[in-house]
Amino acid sequence: MRRPILTLAAVAALVAAACGGGTATPTTAPASSAPSSAPTTAASSAASPGASPAASAGTSAAPSASGSASNPYPTGDYGTISPLKPAVDLSKVGGAGEGELDIIIWGGYAEDGTNVKEYDWVHPFTDETGCKVNTKVGNTSDEMVTLLRQGSTYDGVSASGDATLRLIANGDVTAIDPTTMPGMGDVAPYLINAPHYVVDGKYYGTPHGWGGNTLLYRSDMVTPAPTSWNVVFDPTAAQPYAGKITAYDSPIYIADAALYLKAHNPELGITDPYELTQPQFDAAVNLLKQQRPWVGKYWSLFSDEIDNFKNGTTIVGTTWPYQFNALKAGGTPVGQVVPTEGMTGWADTWMLSSKAAHPNCMLKWMAWMLTPEVQTQVAEYFGEAPANPKACKYLDATYASYGFKNFCDEFGVNDPSFYNSVAFWKTPLADCAGGGGTCVDYSVWSQKWTEIKG
Amino acid sequence: MRGRLLAFIYRHRSLQLLLLLVPPAGWFGVVYLGSLAVLFVAAFWSLDPLTSAIRHELTLRNFQQLVTDGVYRVVALRTIGIAAIVTVTDVLLAFPLAYYMARYARPRTRAILFVLVLLPLWSSYLVRVYAWRVILAQGGPLEWGLAQVGIPGVAIYPSDLAIPIVFSYIWLPYMILPIYAGLERIPGSLLEASGDLGARPGTTFRRVVLPLVFPAVVAGSIFTFSLTLGDYITPVLVSNSQFIGNVVFDSQGVAGNVPFAAAFAMVPVLVMALYLIVARRLGAFDAL
Structure with a gap:
C-alpha cells in the first residue's frame, strides 16, 4: 500500500545525508x-x-492498542552490529532449518547490501542458519494477500495492519508461541498486545516496526x-x-x-x-x-x-x-x-504462513528480525520506529550513513502517547471488524478513491 | 539420414515455410491471442464482495458499472482525447522535419538528424519524463525563462496540460520515421512533372505530396495514438489525472478486482480496433 522503490530511497537518502550530514x-x-x-x-x-x-x-x-502491561516473554541480549552478530541462538528457535526461506516483503525489509552496502541483514542470517532467503516484493497490502494465498509458495509475509486481520480470518497465517520466541519480551509494551496481530490471545506473528503519517x-x-x-x-x-x-x-x-x-x-x-x-x-x-x-x-x-x-x-x-x-x-x-x-x-508484522514449506527457517527469521541489532539496521534503512526499543542504544548513537541523532525520540519510540495518537491502518471490513453493524468495505473504498481523483 | 531429411525439406517449399513460421506464429497465437482471450473472458466475471474472491459466473455487471458510473466515462474520454491531441501535435511537429530530411538535407546532415531523432530513445523513458518534470516545475527553466520576459508564475507541472506536452515529446520519433520513409519514397520526377504541368509548389504539395504520404502519416499516428492510449506512468508523474491504465492498475493491484480491470482494459482494445479499421480504409497498410 505504501512502500516505494528502495533504490530511490537509498539515493535520496544518501544525497540528503551527504548534503545535510549531521548539521541538524x-x-x-x-x-x-x-x-x-x-x-x-x-x-x-x-x-x-x-x-x-x-x-x-x-x-x-x-x-485501542493498550499501554503499559508488563511483558512476560523471553528477552534478548546485546550482540554486535558490525559485524552483525546478535546474541541470539537461532538453532534453538523452531526445529532444524530447511535450508530455504521464501518470504513476501515490503521493499526494503530484507536488504542484503545490494542497494546500500552498509545494510545487510540477509547474508549474516543465511550464514548462521543455512536458510537461503528468497524474497518477493509486494507493492500493496492487497498484492501481498493475493500472493500468500497462492499456496505453499511462500513461508511468511511482512504484513501491515490493513492485511493482517484478513490473513488471520482466512486462516492464511498461523499463530506462534511467544514464550519460545527470543526477543518477544523486548517488544515495546504498547505493541506487545496490539490487536492487529494478537487475536483471542493468540500471537499471529512478531512485530517489525511502525510509523505515523504526520503533517x-x-x-x-x-x-x-x-x-x-x-x-x-x-x-x-x-x-x-x-x-x-x-x-x-x-x-x-x-x-x-x-x-x-x-x-x-x-x-x-x-x-x-x-x-x-x-x-x-x-x-x-x-x-x-x-x-x-x-x-x-x-x-x-x-x-x-x-x-x-x-x-x-x-x-x-x-x-x-x-x-x-x-x-x-x-x-x-x-x-x-x-x-x-x-x-x-502503519504497524507491520512478520507472519508465518499456515502452508509454509520452511516453517523453521521462518521462525528463525522472525527471531532474527526482532534482535536489537537487526532492528537497528531495519529502522534506519527504512525510516520507521523499531518494534524493539533496545535498538535505540545503537540508533541514538547515529549508527550508519544516514542515521539521525536521537533517532528514537524523533520516531516516537519511547513515547507511548505518540504511539497511542496513531490510528493504525487496518482493513475496512463490511462487518465493522466484527463490531456489529454494517460498514463500507475496502472494495468500495478503492472504487470511491478512483471517483475522488476523477 | 540427416542428409535425406534436409533434402526432403529442401524439395518441399511449403514445409520450409511451415518450419520457419510455426515458432513465431505459435508464440503469437498462444501467448498474445491467448492472453487477450483470457482478458475478454475475465471481463465477464465478478468479485464476491464478502470474500474478495473471483466469482466465475458470466455477468455484465462490470460493463454496466463502466457505463453508468460517470467517472469511468470521464477517464476514458480524457485518455482518448489526449491521445488524439498528442497525435495531431506530433504530425505537425514531425512533418516539417521529415520533409527537410527527405528532400533537402545532404546525406551527412541527414545522418546527423537521424541520430538526433533517435538519440532520446537510447535513454530511459523515466529519465525523459523526469527531465520534463524539471523543465515544467516551479523554479524550472520554463518558469524562469518566461519570468525573464515578463510572464511570471507559469508552472505547468503538475497539471493536465503537462501530459500532452510530455507525450508529444516522447513519441515524436515514432512519427518522424514513418513520415520520412513515406516522403522518401515519392520520386522527384513526380514533383517535376507536376511543376511542368503548371502546378505551383503549393498545389503540388496539396495534390501530389500529401495524398502520397498520407498513409505514412496514418501509420505513424497508430504508434503515437496507441502508445499514449496504453500509457499510465506519465500521467502519474506529471499530473493528478488518471488514464485508463491507472484505473486498470488500481483495480487490479489495489483493489484486487481483476474482472473490473479486465472490463476497463477492453475499452482501449476496442478503440484501437476501430482505429485500425479506419486506418486500413485510409490506406495506411497499402505500403506494407
Whole structure:
C-alpha cells in the first residue's frame, strides 16, 4: 500500500545525508511535557539548524492498542552490529532449518547490501542458519494477500495492519508461541498486545516496526505553523495553500478524512476511521472531493513528495517521518507536527504462513528480525520506529550513513502517547471488524478513491 | 539420414515455410491471442464482495458499472482525447522535419538528424519524463525563462496540460520515421512533372505530396495514438489525472478486482480496433 522503490530511497537518502550530514541535531521535548490538547511542533529551517524540537504526541484521544502491561516473554541480549552478530541462538528457535526461506516483503525489509552496502541483514542470517532467503516484493497490502494465498509458495509475509486481520480470518497465517520466541519480551509494551496481530490471545506473528503519517509543511511558507489537519481539509484554513496541498494517493487516505471528521463533525458519530457506516463514509468522500481542487499533487512515491517539497510544488500535507527527516537533512525548511486530531499510521508484522514449506527457517527469521541489532539496521534503512526499543542504544548513537541523532525520540519510540495518537491502518471490513453493524468495505473504498481523483 | 531429411525439406517449399513460421506464429497465437482471450473472458466475471474472491459466473455487471458510473466515462474520454491531441501535435511537429530530411538535407546532415531523432530513445523513458518534470516545475527553466520576459508564475507541472506536452515529446520519433520513409519514397520526377504541368509548389504539395504520404502519416499516428492510449506512468508523474491504465492498475493491484480491470482494459482494445479499421480504409497498410 505504501512502500516505494528502495533504490530511490537509498539515493535520496544518501544525497540528503551527504548534503545535510549531521548539521541538524534537534533536541526533543520530553514526552511528559507534551500537553494533551495542544501539539508540539517541529520546525526546522536552513537558517537555524539545531533549534527544532522533534514531533511529539499531541493528543491523548487514543483508542485501542493498550499501554503499559508488563511483558512476560523471553528477552534478548546485546550482540554486535558490525559485524552483525546478535546474541541470539537461532538453532534453538523452531526445529532444524530447511535450508530455504521464501518470504513476501515490503521493499526494503530484507536488504542484503545490494542497494546500500552498509545494510545487510540477509547474508549474516543465511550464514548462521543455512536458510537461503528468497524474497518477493509486494507493492500493496492487497498484492501481498493475493500472493500468500497462492499456496505453499511462500513461508511468511511482512504484513501491515490493513492485511493482517484478513490473513488471520482466512486462516492464511498461523499463530506462534511467544514464550519460545527470543526477543518477544523486548517488544515495546504498547505493541506487545496490539490487536492487529494478537487475536483471542493468540500471537499471529512478531512485530517489525511502525510509523505515523504526520503533517509536513514548509516552515517558510506555511505560517503560522499548523496544529491541525484543517490546513488541508477546511475551506477557510486551506484557502491560502490551495493548489499547494499534497495528499497520499491511496484509498486508505479516506481514513485521514474520517479521522478529521471524527474530531470536527461529532454529530457523524465516527469512532474508528476504518469502520465507517454509509453516511460517515459519504461524508469523508465528500470532504476529499472538496479537497481535490486544492491538491497540487498527490504522492505515492515518497521520493516524489521530497522533490515537490524541495521545489515548492506542494508545501503542506501528509507524510511519513522519513520524508521530513530527508528534507531537513537536505536543508529544506520544513516542519512536522502530530495534529490535534491525531494521525493514521502503519504497524507491520512478520507472519508465518499456515502452508509454509520452511516453517523453521521462518521462525528463525522472525527471531532474527526482532534482535536489537537487526532492528537497528531495519529502522534506519527504512525510516520507521523499531518494534524493539533496545535498538535505540545503537540508533541514538547515529549508527550508519544516514542515521539521525536521537533517532528514537524523533520516531516516537519511547513515547507511548505518540504511539497511542496513531490510528493504525487496518482493513475496512463490511462487518465493522466484527463490531456489529454494517460498514463500507475496502472494495468500495478503492472504487470511491478512483471517483475522488476523477 | 540427416542428409535425406534436409533434402526432403529442401524439395518441399511449403514445409520450409511451415518450419520457419510455426515458432513465431505459435508464440503469437498462444501467448498474445491467448492472453487477450483470457482478458475478454475475465471481463465477464465478478468479485464476491464478502470474500474478495473471483466469482466465475458470466455477468455484465462490470460493463454496466463502466457505463453508468460517470467517472469511468470521464477517464476514458480524457485518455482518448489526449491521445488524439498528442497525435495531431506530433504530425505537425514531425512533418516539417521529415520533409527537410527527405528532400533537402545532404546525406551527412541527414545522418546527423537521424541520430538526433533517435538519440532520446537510447535513454530511459523515466529519465525523459523526469527531465520534463524539471523543465515544467516551479523554479524550472520554463518558469524562469518566461519570468525573464515578463510572464511570471507559469508552472505547468503538475497539471493536465503537462501530459500532452510530455507525450508529444516522447513519441515524436515514432512519427518522424514513418513520415520520412513515406516522403522518401515519392520520386522527384513526380514533383517535376507536376511543376511542368503548371502546378505551383503549393498545389503540388496539396495534390501530389500529401495524398502520397498520407498513409505514412496514418501509420505513424497508430504508434503515437496507441502508445499514449496504453500509457499510465506519465500521467502519474506529471499530473493528478488518471488514464485508463491507472484505473486498470488500481483495480487490479489495489483493489484486487481483476474482472473490473479486465472490463476497463477492453475499452482501449476496442478503440484501437476501430482505429485500425479506419486506418486500413485510409490506406495506411497499402505500403506494407
